[in-house]
Amino acid sequence: MPEEVSRRDFLNRLGVTIGAAAASAGSLVVPTPAEAQQSFQAKGKVPTTPYKTGHMTFFTGPAAVLGEPSYKGHILAAEEINAQGGLLGKRKIETVKADEAAGTDANVKELRRMKLSEKIDCFTGVISSGNTPALGPVAEELKTLTLFTDGCTDFLFEKAVPNPHYVFRVTNIQSADGVMAAIAASMAWPKVTKIAHIHPDYSYGRNAFDHFNIAMKKLSGNIQVVSEAWPKLGTTEFTAHITKTISAKPDLLFTSVWGGDYIALYKQALRYDLFKKMKVATTLAFGVVPQAIGKDHPAGVVAGVHANYHFLYPAGNRWLPNAQFVKKYYDRWKEYPTFESEGAYTALHMLRVAVEKANQLVGGWPDDQAIIAMLEGLMYAAPAGYTYIRPDNHQGYKDALTGFLVNSPDYAFPVWDLKRVITVPIRSITAPPGYPKGEPTTTYKWIEETWPKSA
Amino acid sequence: MDTLLTQILNSLFYASILFLIACGLSLVYGVMRIVNMAHGSLYAVGAYVAAWAVGLVASYLHVSLLLVLLLIGAAAAALAGALLEPTLLRPLYQRPEEYQLLMTFGLLLILEDLMRMVWGPYPLTASALSEFFPSISVLGATYPGYNIFVIVVGGAAAVGLWAFIYRTRFGILLRATSQNMRMASALGVDVKRIYVQAFTIGCLMAGLGGAVVMPLSGAVLGMGVDALILAFVVVVIGGLGSLEGALVGALIVGAVRTLGIMYFAEIELAVLYLIAAVVLFLRPAGLFGRA
Known part of the structure; x- marks a missing residue:
């Protein structure tokens, strides 16, 4: 019974809150986009070569209505980071974009091409749940640091990539x-x-x-x-x-x-x-x-x-990361962000924080292993609220x-x-x-x- | 009972849209022996131009006048057709069919990208038009007035096209060209002119389809590709090149899809292709096709 x-x-018991002050920080000290960057000093010698990201999302077809905001969120974050000189103040982010509407097989080929001929350092984006389970294993095989920003099927980390090393996903599970x-x-x-x-x-x-x-x-x-x-x-x-x-x-x-x-x-x-x-x-x-x-x-x-996220919540000035994000996004694109914008924006900033933390530990430009170690368990004050990467399955968790x-x-x-x-x-x-x-x-x-x- | 009647109206509504898309595809093939892969994109052009035109003047004009603007969508698609046939298709008639397929498929991709460049990645809507027609009560069920309007437009298009092709001098020339292009040409028919006119009419119908459906479903990227696939299903059933086939095919697809949704929800995806497969198996040229 x-x-x-x-x-x-x-x-x-579930912890359901209605319209109340979420994101009550308690005593956690978590970096927010603006503050963290200004005070950061890189350790050791960092190269100035660009850091290449490949961002895949829908640019054509009916899903472009989701894909376009994803790209805009990614670009906004890249521009913010580049305005500070780039990752660790040195490596400017360059973005290669790819149209996810090409179909799953073509997307897998495109990921290989981006890694092998464009030499991307990091792969981001992807909206469809039909695509992440196909791209995840390939990203692992190519040893490509990957931050999915949607494609949120439970299947990805339960079956397709049950023991992820290079692959992460910052948005909520389906x-x-x-x-x-x-x-x-x-x-x-x-x-x-x-x-x-x-x-x-x-x-x-x-x-x-x-x-x-x-x-x-x-x-x-x-x-x-x-x-x-x-x-x-x-x-x-x-x-x-x-x-x-x-x-x-x-x-x-x-x-x-x-x-x-x-x-x-x-x-x-x-x-x-x-x-x-x-x-x-x-x-x-x-x-x-x-x-x-x-x-x-x-x-x-x-x-x-x-x-995942609505641009009005957390509301007003109660949660600075959101107030700042919405304003910057609106100023840049003349429209309000969606959950796709927030996911892509947060992914890149989480990468930045992980790189900075890894730099403090090892000095110079950290290798992927050091960045991955810092991403695992990372807690970040994203526009949507605190986002935490679970170390065991690389899945982003937030309210x-x-x-x-x-x-x-x-x-x-x-x-x-x-x-x-x-x-x-x-x-x-x-x-x-x-x-x-x-x-x-x-x-x-x-x-x-x-x-x-x-x- | 009310559900049955509503679903019959829904089937007719869907068949009207399908007929508007498919009749042009079939007409162009019947006369010119070209499978126009970009046909769905011209349907999308009709929707986008109509949505854009309505959005531009919606605040100045009365809604009933906005209905006239739907014709601008159809006219835009017709104009595109009138420009595309002589420039892109005419040089390829002497070549094997693959070239025509490649050309029209390339055109499909270009038109899709052009629409994105001009109107952006987000859907355009103009629902004031569908709100203008009050919903009516049919045996206790609510039915949207605008859908009735679409059914009337579809029916009028079918009758108009039939009269045009079977009751006018131009129609006779068109049919003559369709049956034997060389003989018609030898008898003094200006085949070039017939071709561009047939192609333009085909595009006009597609554009009209896109324009009338726009107030209900918006103008969305990718709608042309979706429409093309549906149009193919209709003409495969009805027979490529036959107007009667396009009409009967549209009615069959409209009715079967509705039945499928009602009673076999799980196989909605497959049901249209199943009918097409059965027809291909029994009558490879389609119900009204010439083998």
Whole structure:
């Protein structure tokens, strides 16, 4: 008989915070982007040759709406570091870019080419969960220091690269998306039982479906999946999916459709009055550049950000790294950053900090082994909050978050209701180190086996 | 019952869009024996130009006037067609088909990049148009008025194209050229002119398709490639080069896809290709194709 607890106790146990002051630093001393750089003095003789990074992301096709912000975040960080003379004040960062839309096989070839003929020192970026598991093993084989900034499938470090040495990933794990949406939905609408799903038919959609359902079962008791739709990624015609969803009369629609697809989905759903007929929770409504979503989007929807980052949070001047980042990013690109921008920006700054720490230990330019040793276990005050690299699996950990959509007169597009932002420490919703691996993901198995059922 | 009716309307709606894309592809092949790989990109050009034009003047004009701007999207695609045929395709007619495929595929890549350069990486939307048509109530179900408009446009396009090809002098010349280009030429038909006109009409239909779908789905990078694949499925079923085939193919694909989504959600990805495979197996030239 599984343990039974009240939902409120359960959420408290998970460490769920709503709209409150996250990122309470305590006594931790962690470098922030601006401060750390000014006070840094490199030890020993550092060469002045450029430090070459290869940044791969989507520049063409429908996913460019995610890829462009990723590149802009990367370039902003590179420009900041170069303004200080480069890494260790000496090595300017040069970026070779590659279009991820070329396809998985071509991307693998491109990584080899960048390493072998462009002689990149570090590989960054990558958005698709279909690509990181193919690129990860190749990066290990090429001995290329790699900082993935998305492509967040659990599969990468569970199966594709189970013992990473050169490969890291700074953004949250995919399973967090479904779990966060379930937490938000069960908190906002505790009576919901009948669930409809619309997901893109590939690994990301399947992952969101599985983790939402298992978390929802634990949080809300007996839920019932009344409708499923699996459109192809890249679909912009959802009329039949919408009609099917409405005809099943669900209490809640959960969808992980993203990018241009999501824009088409919500605009068409509006015309069928779908938002009036059910609650809606998403994993990626706010994944694209903010201005891509119109103010015609109904308020109150769970507007996911891939459980990673929204530019309004942490809000105001409460968290300096974010206030600084948003301002710099806006000044540079005349738009607001997305979670992809933040991931790419943070990756490069974490690399900088690791290089600086390694330099203090060994002097001169540290080799990759020294940089890797410093990246493992690194805690960094990123715009999104503290980001920690777990040494055992090289996965970045930070508070997972989601929020509710609101239309504010301050912005030309919908934003988060700052009073209702939900944050959860990622360790509360991800399998702990060493937990026996399982299907479809270790986290799924861990939730199924260890979470109590709330009553 | 309400769901059934809504889904029938959805099928017709989807078939309308598919027909607008596929009829041009089929027409161009029927007359010129060219498989235009860039056809989907002209559909995207229609969507982007319409979204851009509407965005430019949306705040000055009444919504009903904005509808007219959708024609600008179609006109832009037609203009592109009128320029592309004489410059890029005409020199290749004497060459083997591979050259034409390579040329139009290259054109696809160039157009995709051009659209990104001109309109940037983010989707353009102009949903004021779809909001303008109120949703109507059909047997208790809500149905978007704009979708009905698209169905009407698709139907009108089918009738108009049919009348044009079977009831006008130009249509006779077009069909003559399609059946035997050398003989038509020998009889004094200006084949060059017929070619550029046929290609322009094909592009016009694609551009119109992109423009009318834009208020619902936005103009997004990559939409042209997606549309091209769907158009191929339609013409494989209907028969390449046949207008009736494009219409029947679009209706079949629209209906089967809706059925698939409704009852076999798991195989939505595969269902269209399955129909195409079955048709290819039973009638390799398609339902209305000439072998």
